[in-house]
Amino acid sequence: MSTEPLATIDTELDEQITDLLRRSDQRFTKGRRALVEALLAGGQPMTIHQVLETDTRLAQSSAYRNLVVLEAAGVVTRIVTNDDFARYELAEHLTHHHHHLICSSCGDVTDFALDDQAEAGLDAALHKIAAATGFTVEAHRLDLVGVCSDCD
Amino acid sequence: MSTEPLATIDTELDEQITDLLRRSDQRFTKGRRALVEALLAGGQPMTIHQVLETDTRLAQSSAYRNLVVLEAAGVVTRIVTNDDFARYELAEHLTHHHHHLICSSCGDVTDFALDDQAEAGLDAALHKIAAATGFTVEAHRLDLVGVCSDCD
DNA sequence: GGCTAGACGGAAACGATTCTCATTCCGATT
DNA sequence: AATCGGAATGAGAATCGTTTCCGTCTAGCC
Incomplete structure (x- = not known):
């Protein structure tokens, strides 16, 4: 997986995320890194479909699963609106309120x-x-x- | 349908709702009235399941369909949270902000x-x-x- | 009374999300 | 570098809240 990252995760962010994941006994794997990169590149809350389009190497089932993991770890936030798709973005403490x-x-x-x-x-x-x-x-x-x- | 209303819709509210519905070419039918009564009795945002439990005469399909109609007419508001159920309550202009x-x-x-x-x-x-x-x-x-x- | 458009209810269809499970990857250990 | 154990992955199946279909019934009107 992963050849050309869509956005680069700088060292500080990388460490923060790795740390957050470790606290829930989870690793910062390639698939999870690709998700974060896609969200970073998107720059605004994205639906799963948008994320999958952005990086076609991602499997749908893994994307769903890993977004749940990332949310539980506090790395991303799930946003529910009135349309049928949930959206995700990087958590506030990794960006800003x-x-x-x-x-x-x-x-x-x-x-x-x-x-x-x-x-x-x-x-x-x-x-x-x-x-x-x-x-x-x-x-x-x-x-x-x-x-x-x-x-x- | 309708024998013992769970909550009474006073004349003013009745007229407001009838009027809102008329603007979308819809009638204030018994089924719709029962929904509004259930929401009124609930006093807080309710899931469809809660509404159906409250008044067992309501059919699920009609409840869903009519809540869509009532929302489009501006009578009720749909609230989406992070759990799996949508909730409905009376619209703000029929209650208060x-x-x-x-x-x-x-x-x-x-x-x-x-x-x-x-x-x-x-x-x-x-x-x-x-x-x-x-x-x-x-x-x-x-x-x-x-x-x-x-x-x- | 009949007529018609809309409302109703039960059941089937839909679709975003979650689960299953066989396979692969990662890290640590010898 | 071979091995082992446990976690992560991916493809597809299953789940379940919600929506839609479709035949039937009602309300309102002549």
């Missing part, structure tokens, strides 16, 4: 970030809620649903 | 609202983003993912 623009017409997902002030305000409000409800917060998800400029 | 606490352990979804100030701040920030990206915003979705007090 962000949110999603979801196109209700074509299903495409792109990333965006709030400015620091808005994010801080949001965070404070959410902590209040969490405290009031006895809910242990792991993450917050903020999506904008609308129509992207392509579909408009 | 709110967000979701999603339990990553049991999949349960409950509603919460931000205080007005936080919501306004969020809204302002999102409008900025939308303007900058050429994205036409239809709605925003804010979910808190974590562990509910039952699962803790």
